Amino acid sequence: MQSFRTEIENPVVEKDIIDLERKIRQFREGKVDDERFRSLRLARGIYGQRQPGVQMIRIKLPYGKVTSEQLHRIADVSDKYSTGRLHITTRQDIQIHYVSLDRTPELWAELEKDSVTIREACGNTVRNVTASETAGIDTEEPFDVTPYADATFRYMLRNPIGQEMGRKFKISFSSSDADTALSYMHDLGFIPKIRDGKRGFKVLLGGGLGSQPRHADVIYEFLEAERIIPLIEGVVRIFDRYGERAKRMKARMKFLLKDMGVEEFTRLVKEEQKAVPYDTYPIETEGFDSFPAALENLEHIEVPRVEIDDAEAYEHWKKTNVFPQKQQGFVAVGIKVVIGDFYTDKARKLADLVRKYAGNELRFSLRQNILLRHVREDLLPFFYRELGALGFTQVGYDSTADITACPGTDTCNLGIANSTGIAQVLEEVLSEEYPEYLDNKDVAIKISGCMNACGQHMMAHIGFQGMSIRSGKLVAPALQVLLGGGVLGDGQGRFSDKVIKIPSKRGPQALRTILDDFRANAEEGENFLGYYDRQGKTYFYDILKPLSETDNLTEDDFRDWGHTENYKQEVGVGECAGVVIDLVATLLYESEEKIEGAGTALEAGKWADSIYHSYTSIINTAKALLLAEGKKTNTHAGIIDQFQDVFVVTGKVELQAGGEFSDLVYQIRKNEPTGDFAGKYMQDAITFVNRVKSYREEELIAS
The missing domain is CATH 3.90.480.20 (Sulfite Reductase Hemoprotein; domain 2)
Known part of the structure; x- marks a missing residue:
């Protein structure tokens, strides 16, 4: 290179x-x-x-x-x-x-060059901070959560506390009680509230999907807006210290809370606040809403004359894809993007359109769509024509017929079955056979290619999970059918029940069976969740059971969607949040790098960052010696306890000031992040690393 x-x-x-x-x-x-x-x-x-x-x-x-x-x-x-x-x-x-x-x-x-990053988009980090795509224009929002999501993103980006955790960490901000950013399935979820004229958030902790979904706990009904950043830092620090690191499937926040309990976890977070650099963190809210600039630019645009050829199609599009903003005279336009895929030629034309005729921004949605904001209402015919030329006027934005799907076996190592192929087929079934669902936003269908739930199938009204199924010596692609999940609002939600497993090629018929039964037997005014609860899981198992038989599979059943060859279950090693096995030499080398980072941060006056780099250096160094002895290093807290027993009590490694190893490490939570303490803690880390390196060298020579 x-x-x-x-x-x-x-x-x-x-x-x-x-x-x-x-x-x-x-x-x-x-x-x-x-x-x-x-x-x-x-x-x-x-x-x-x-x-x-x-x-x-x-x-x-x-x-x-x-x-x-x-x-x-x-x-x-x-x-x-x-x-x-x-x-x-x-x-x-x-x-x-x-x-x-x-x-x-x-x-x-x-x-x-245009302030776009890939930093911490994967791995055991704080992932992308998500928010309702309607934030800032939502007619029901107490206030715009965009500045708070933005401040969280910027505060956590490159922050040393969230770089090498046991697993990924996800944060969301919903714009209103509708909870469209799905707070209940996030590690931290925020819903805006106003109390006594003051801005704040309802805060939820410890949600997650996957094979063992967990509904987040409400830890604050109302937390003042200026306190959310200190809270986030405290939560991430405790997760980093006590979270599992060896057993990947047990390393998410939800498992730590199950083991520790929410009360004990929040106690530790409060105890950690002394080490957090801010008691409060006021967030600047000016300048985030592009509407004032958009209004000034758009007031003088001449409305292009457009003739609508199909008035009925235009009105249907407006009904399903156009939404009023809280800014009078402006609307948002939703673009349904099938399975989330579009191409650069259309992206450029869309970019030019919003720059000249809208607010010069769009937002990608949690359902893999695009939302154009700040569109003048009298420009809608023009937008309909321009978007139509790009193939972007398909009706049913955020409807039942707008199916969410992960990439599945197209590109993902963990994929067991094809998600995108079945999603496209099901959308065709809905469009051609159940057109009423193009206008229905009360039933959500989601598909994942494996149990990790990137397609969020565990929280869908109707969900499908990619699996495999055996018929004799042959293996066929399959789908687990799940029913009864959904967002209830204000931090409440439901996870779907696993009902039955069927060959993948029978997915369309399973959907028909479910929707036909709902159409025929639902009581007046009864929604899908009410109907599912009334009938019960066993009822749906019984009506779908004929589709699960494997003694009558055809040749086509052994081919996954979009494939011509017979299915082979080939699951690779997942990487997105994989826990790594660190070699001793690599860890010791990285400990020195962390000390360099501590020194750089110290010179820049970033005391808290310097302190955390020093902390990580000490932990990595202790972990290296424990690994060399074949000891478990599942958590930072466990490393601290074991190092004391294995190396300090036995006299193998002497600490500079005597005492216990925990006294050295836990200075981090007993001292405020000042320049003096940052400098002292870095020197303590340097001394410790040097002593461990000397011990290691002597051991290698002796062996």
Whole structure:
């Protein structure tokens, strides 16, 4: 690999990109362990695809906001380094595929020219901060949550507390009690409230999907807005310290809360607040709403004359895809993007359209769609024509016929069955046979290619999960049918029940059976969840059971959607939040790097960052010796306790001031983040690392 110039003005970003290029070179030269390198690249949004030798790049777009300039930049990057296809995720990111690892630093540098990042889009980090795509224009919102989501994103980006946790960490901000950002399934979820004229949030902790979904707990009915950043930092610190690190399937926040209990966890968070650099963190709210600038620019636009050829189709589109804003005279326009995929030629034209005729921004939605904001109501016929030319006027935005699906076996290592193929077929079934569901927003259908629930099937009214099924010696693609999930609002939600497993090619008939039964037997005014509860899980199992038989499979049943060859279950190693196995030498080397980071932060006056780098250095160093002894290193807290017993009590490693190892480490929570303490703690870390290195060298010589 050749070194390159990034031409990035921000020195922090430039250093980050150059460091990635250096680590890739070291990896190619065999100087960096494969597992450790995986952790580093994942934290830079670089994910190994199912196809060997290429990467998926996840572009991190906080709360889904993209300007015209940024969308042009993303399109250019996709054409230059990828295939020209853009995929919208259920976390409001953009993914591009089939990228060479060696080209990722220059790709990242190109994106940063328009302030677009891939940092912490994957890996064991604080992931993209999501929010309702209607935030700022929602007619029901108490206030715009965009500034708070933005402040959270910026505060956590490159923050040392969230770089190497046991698993990923997800945060959401809903715009209103409708809870469209799904707070109840997030590690931290925020719903805006106003109490006595003051802004604040209802706060939920510890939700999650996957094979063992957990409904988040309400830890605050009302938390003042200026206190959310200190709370977030405290929660992430405690999760980092006590979260599982060895058993990947038990490493999410929901499992830590199950083991520890919410009361004990929140006690530790409060105890940690002394170490957090801010008691309160006021958030600037001015300048986030693009409406004032949009209004000024749009007031003088001449309305292009447009003749509508099909008035009925136009009115149907307005009914399902156009929404009033709280700003009078303006509307938002929803674009239904089938399975979240669109291409760069259309992206550029869309970017030009919103720059000239709207608020110069769009937002990607949690349901893999696009929302155009600040569209003058009298410009709707023009937008209908322009969007129609791009194929972007399909009705049913956010409706039952707007199915959410993860990439599945198209590109994901963990995929068991094809998600996108079945999603497209089911959308065709709905459009052709159940047109009434194009206007229905009360039933959501979601599909995931495996149990990890990236397609959010566990919270759908009707969900499908990719699986496999055996018939004799042969294996066929299958779907687990789930029913009864949904968002109830104000932090409440339901997880769906696993009802039955069927061959994948029978998915369309399963959907027909469910919808036909609902149409025939629902009571007047009864919604789908009410109907499901009244009939019960066993009832639906019985009506779907004929579809589950495997003794009558046809040749076609052994081919997954979109494939011509027989199905093979080939599940790779998942990377998105994989727990890495660190080598002793690598950990000790990284401990020194952490101390360098502590020194850099100290010089910059970032006391809390310096302290956390020193803390991580001490922990990594202790972990290295424990691994060398074959000890478990599941949590930071466990490392601290074990190191005391194995190395300090036995006299193998002497601490500078005597006492216990926990006294050295837990200075971090007993001292305020001052410059004096940051300097002292860094020196303590240096002394400890040097003593452990000396001990390690002596042990290696003796052996």
